[in-house]
Amino acid sequence: MPMDKNNDFRFLKACRGEPVDRTPVWFMRQAGRYMKAYRDLKEKYTFLELCKNPELATEVTLQPLDVLGVDAAIIFADILLPLEPMGTGLEFIAGDGPSIPRPVRTHQEMAALKPVDVDGQLGFVGDAIRMVRSEISGKIPLVGFAAAPFTLCSYMVEGGKSRDFTLTKVMMYEEPETWQGLMDKVVRVLADYMKMQVAAGAQALQVFDSWVGCLGPADYEKYILPYTRRLFKELETTGVPVINFSTGTSTMLPLVRQAGGDVMSFDWRIDLDDAWRQIGHQTPVQGNLDPNLLFASLPVIRERVHDVMRRAAGRPGHIFNLGHGILQHTPVDHVKAVVDMVHEYQHE
Amino acid sequence: MPMDKNNDFRFLKACRGEPVDRTPVWFMRQAGRYMKAYRDLKEKYTFLELCKNPELATEVTLQPLDVLGVDAAIIFADILLPLEPMGTGLEFIAGDGPSIPRPVRTHQEMAALKPVDVDGQLGFVGDAIRMVRSEISGKIPLVGFAAAPFTLCSYMVEGGKSRDFTLTKVMMYEEPETWQGLMDKVVRVLADYMKMQVAAGAQALQVFDSWVGCLGPADYEKYILPYTRRLFKELETTGVPVINFSTGTSTMLPLVRQAGGDVMSFDWRIDLDDAWRQIGHQTPVQGNLDPNLLFASLPVIRERVHDVMRRAAGRPGHIFNLGHGILQHTPVDHVKAVVDMVHEYQHE
Numbered sequence: 240m241p242m243d244k245n246n247d248f249r250f251l252k253a254c255r256g257e258p259v260d261r262t263p264v265w266f267m268r269q270a271g272r273y274m275k276a277y278r279d280l281k282e283k284y285t286f287l288e289l290c291k292n293p294e295l296a297t298e299v300t301l302q303p304l305d306v307l308g309v310d311a312a313i314i315f316a317d318i319l320l321p322l323e324p325m326g327t328g329l330e331f332i333a334g335d336g337p338s339i340p341r342p343v344r345t346h347q348e349m350a351a352l353k354p355v356d357v358d359g360q361l362g363f364v365g366d367a368i369r370m371v372r373s374e375i376s377g378k379i380p381l382v383g384f385a386a387a388p389f390t391l392c393s394y395m396v397e398g399g400k401s402r403d404f405t406l407t408k409v410m411m412y413e414e415p416e417t418w419q420g421l422m423d424k425v426v427r428v429l430a431d432y433m434k435m436q437v438a439a440g441a442q443a444l445q446v447f448d449s450w451v452g453c454l455g456p457a458d459y460e461k462y463i464l465p466y467t468r469r470l471f472k473e474l475e476t477t478g479v480p481v482i483n484f485s486t487g488t489s490t491m492l493p494l495v496r497q498a499g500g501d502v503m504s505f506d507w508r509i510d511l512d513d514a515w516r517q518i519g520h521q522t523p524v525q526g527n528l529d530p531n532l533l534f535a536s537l538p539v540i541r542e543r544v545h546d547v548m549r550r551a552a553g554r555p556g557h558i559f560n561l562g563h564g565i566l567q568h569t570p571v572d573h574v575k576a577v578v579d580m581v582h583e584y585q586h587e
Numbered sequence: 588m589p590m591d592k593n594n595d596f597r598f599l600k601a602c603r604g605e606p607v608d609r610t611p612v613w614f615m616r617q618a619g620r621y622m623k624a625y626r627d628l629k630e631k632y633t634f635l636e637l638c639k640n641p642e643l644a645t646e647v648t649l650q651p652l653d654v655l656g657v658d659a660a661i662i663f664a665d666i667l668l669p670l671e672p673m674g675t676g677l678e679f680i681a682g683d684g685p686s687i688p689r690p691v692r693t694h695q696e697m698a699a700l701k702p703v704d705v706d707g708q709l710g711f712v713g714d715a716i717r718m719v720r721s722e723i724s725g726k727i728p729l730v731g732f733a734a735a736p737f738t739l740c741s742y743m744v745e746g747g748k749s750r751d752f753t754l755t756k757v758m759m760y761e762e763p764e765t766w767q768g769l770m771d772k773v774v775r776v777l778a779d780y781m782k783m784q785v786a787a788g789a790q791a792l793q794v795f796d797s798w799v800g801c802l803g804p805a806d807y808e809k810y811i812l813p814y815t816r817r818l819f820k821e822l823e824t825t826g827v828p829v830i831n832f833s834t835g836t837s838t839m840l841p842l843v844r845q846a847g848g849d850v851m852s853f854d855w856r857i858d859l860d861d862a863w864r865q866i867g868h869q870t871p872v873q874g875n876l877d878p879n880l881l882f883a884s885l886p887v888i889r890e891r892v893h894d895v896m897r898r899a900a901g902r903p904g905h906i907f908n909l910g911h912g913i914l915q916h917t918p919v920d921h922v923k924a925v926v927d928m929v930h931e932y933q934h935e
Contacts, residue, residue, distance in 0.1 A: 403878070403879055403914060404879065405879045405882055405914065408877070408879040408880075408882070408883075409879070409882045409883055412880070412883040412884075412887045413883055413884055413887065452856065454856075455855040455856055455857070455858070455877060456856075456857070456858055457858065457894065458877075487835065487856070489837070489838040490837040490838055490856050490857045490861075491856075507803040508800065508802075508803055508804075508835070508838050508839075509803070509804070509838045510803070510804055510805065513838075529756070529803060529806075530751070531751060531752065531753045531756040531757070532756075532760070534753055534756070534757045535756075535757055535760040535761055536760075536761055539760045539761065546805065566751060566753065
């Protein structure tokens, strides 16, 4: 039997730190509101309907692939999907983002959280992964994903988006047993959920710690790292590469690195060469263009894409991406242009 | 004639890097909604009325001083006050924050901005400073302040608060002459405005670059640093110490240091000892407790206050502060307790 040719994808090779013909590039939220095809579907279905219907989630996942020419697909889903089976409820209010009707703020509320049967209760994500794989297998690899423990817990405690994360931090500081219980439960669900995604066909995973940058290094080390490390440790058994994504963590990258993962993804608040040097060149990296740059003109975009590529210096193990998701009104042709700029870039 | 005894305040000594008997401590937004006396006034007057009426601004400025026992007063005002005389308008909508009715998004809109007669059009701030000084002179020093150029421009371009700062960044990238013209005009107004504050009696200045952390190092160096540096250079002529405050800039502190100022203030995303080492111990520093910590219990607060103090290691030139302003629902007695913890701390 020959090796699975799916292993030859340049995205997966880069995740393993192997040399590639061209730098792989993909985008967070590459399926989404900036695309007309997506907005058309959103006129007929709610966001949660799109997530929970495997046919629709498959359609959305595939939308950007041919248009952009990216090197990876990411399953269309939401980091908050595990909240419903855990029992907090989950709503999306147009213009206002997610709202969690029964937030977790006391020990009792934490204790009442339910274990999740990921195959049964989140099986629609597995179904969508299987359907996407049957469409793209051999052409492009599929990335599964979930939130990191802190980011998921912050939504559960705050009840939605937050600017200051006061309630979450106060629980951390004042109710260590509640915090520990909450993080323990969340790690269990997230590990099971991502393992299920790999079993369904996800060929890589990304763990989104989107809001952990609200913490300083000491808090991260004490309240977050032990749990995130346990999650990454569990994901090692899947055998697929795992990307450790966070934003606003540029002052504690070596600490975030300790949590685990095969690839470190960071935002634009640090130069890519500086970040890579800090975590060590043996670790593959992903990043790190500012998503706002995609609103600039093509010559400006080119200059900045080339700057990122120059800082990567042709080292094996660089995946080009933005530092965060594509913004809502981003011009599609600019996203496509970035893919071409990355693929056409010649390292000196 | 003896030296002005106002120069003996421990806050001002620390700003100059001189040894002090106790570490000075004050807070951004130490007058504000977390205090009942302030909320009572706000029932009768709008925020802008409080800012523009020197008697009321004086009353608000004085409110926290005896209650907290802080080592500096900061004049009650708002960083956006210069916008009205520049011609963009300025409104505060309850719960929604500032709104700028005529944002600056084109070259024509930039060119139409008016020069400001700071003595005439912002003279109410000077009047308030004179009134506060007559109340507190010899007891506690008074800090004046303004926004840094980027932070003020971001409000002007976005038309209010922003999460992504897309319009501001696109102007920077795509309309360099408009950006330069805007920053030039803003630097002129801010320099005049802060010089007027010193002439009225402000004994130190703080320049708030609250949102500049949305930029990466290369953008900061190219689009911000030249203007901020010019502002700090102009402020040197005032002879009072100037605090260079920013948040989210922990990955580029040496660059932010280059902009100028006598004291570098930073947030909690970096350990104080690490930050101080990066910018050099000859530069006084201010910081850096997470404002959310003030919602924790006193033992937890004490542990974290002591951690900051330990990292400062008793070096001359440390001013204790939060990494950002006091949050709305902060318990007043916790703020007071922090002042006592700092004053009672004994360096080993």
